Amino acid sequence: MRLSRKAAGLVTAAAMLTALAPAGAAVASTVASTVASTAASPRSTCYGGRVCLYAGFDFNRGHADLWRDFIQDDADFADNNWLNWDFTNSWHSMNNETSSIRNRIGCSATLWQHPGYTGAHSTFTHDSNDGFLVNNAVSNNRASALDIWCR
Structure with a gap:
């Protein structure tokens, strides 16, 4: 079976989203746990020159x-x-x-x-x-x- 360019592009995009889903979930859980903690501010380090x-x-x-x-x-x-x-x-x-x-x-x-x-x-x-x-x-x-x- 041969796919048109448009259909092939949709299949490739769907495959990429499927492959990236676990990484996105990991980032989301890390952000959620950081926000929920009572640790120091993520900005508490204060960059040099400020x-x-x-x-x-x-x-x-x-x-x-x-x-x-x-x-x-x-x-x-x-x-x-x-x-x-x-x-x-x-x-x-x-x-x-x-x-x-x-x-x-x-x-x-x-x-x-x-x-x-x-x-x-x-x-x-x-x-x-x-x-x-x-x-x-x-x-x-x-x-x-x-x-x-x-x-």
């Missing part, structure tokens, strides 16, 4: 996984939303909601209590982590601006 902020203590361990990374100053968090674990917009404002920080920018970074770099502030040197901002001058859920000192 300052990463987290809505939860201990880099979101056991909390909703809301995070954001920065490569430059931001004078007012009120116009920023947290990102979800999968990089989608959470539609939840960052203003006065930061609980932990990782600094991988290569220089110092300062969190400020008020927009425009005013009020109480805490400075974090390169490669520093703080999973519990309550013990800092800026404190928990009070940061409204980020100043990066790479000048």
